[in-house]
Amino acid sequence: MSELDRIHDEVVVCRACPRLVAWREQVARDKVARYSDHDYWGRPVPGFGDPQARVLILGLAPAAHGGNRTGRIFTGDRSGDFLFASLHRTGFANQPTSVARDDGLRLTGLYITAANRCAPPGNKPTPQERARCLPFLERELRALGELRVVVPLGAYAWGGALEALAALGYGVRPKPRFGHGEEAQIGPYVLLGCFHPSQQNTFTGKLTERMIDDVIGRARARAF
Numbered sequence: 001m002s003e004l005d006r007i008h009d010e011v012v013v014c015r016a017c018p019r020l021v022a023w024r025e026q027v028a029r030d031k032v033a034r035y036s037d038h039d040y041w042g043r044p045v046p047g048f049g050d051p052q053a054r055v056l057i058l059g060l061a062p063a064a065h066g067g068n069r070t071g072r073i074f075t076g077d078r079s080g081d082f083l084f085a086s087l088h089r090t091g092f093a094n095q096p097t098s099v100a101r102d103d104g105l106r107l108t109g110l111y112i113t114a115a116n117r118c119a120p121p122g123n124k125p126t127p128q129e130r131a132r133c134l135p136f137l138e139r140e141l142r143a144l145g146e147l148r149v150v151v152p153l154g155a156y157a158w159g160g161a162l163e164a165l166a167a168l169g170y171g172v173r174p175k176p177r178f179g180h181g182e183e184a185q186i187g188p189y190v191l192l193g194c195f196h197p198s199q200q201n202t203f204t205g206k207l208t209e210r211m212i213d214d215v216i217g218r219a220r221a222r223a224f
């Protein structure tokens with residue numbers, strides 16, 4: 001069994017954060033009408049992708065009715081629709097959509113994970129909840145031996161990436177500030193910021209297809 005497989009198996013049974021356990025299970029039990037006939041995952045959501053990845057996409061946490069329903073990060077929600085369309089255009093994904101764990105999606109050269117593995121109320125994990133979850137990210141960073149670029153989606157993920165890298169011995173002062181397109185060299189990794197593909201950002205034009213494609217394209221250029 002590989003280290004990524006071991007991390008996967010430990011993530012999906014984690015119950016370290018009582019508030020998040022209660023919320024994710026409540027959402028899975030009290031389903032919204034549009035998904036009333038779906039079997040919800042209702043557990044922590046593991047990372048996935050190419051074990052030889054040179055680029056890592058880091059999200060905030062699974063969506064309540066996205067990853068918490070389907071069992072795969074950014075799968076089955078509008079944020080994922082926007083992200084995977086870009087990954088397909090930039091050559092990292094074999095298809096532009098992601099609707100279920102068994103939908104045939106394959107990632108090449110890229111791995112996707114999140115700072116927090118459980119859907120949080122209001123999409124807002126506490127600092128303590130992020131701290132409990134970050135060791136999984138630290139282990140993923142170690143296990144991805146070809147990794148060169150980390151793309152945090154939003155300021156929360158950017159902060160999580162900095163903490164995880166610091167735990168691996170790559171702390172920097174002053175800490176680089178998050179911004180869309182901002183870039184920082186942290187030890188052997190390039191940290192490259194991108195606005196989160198939330199509906200709040202994509203519907204208002206804060207994040208456009210061209211903007212996310214530019215960042216993902218830069219990540220490819222830096223990594224290969």
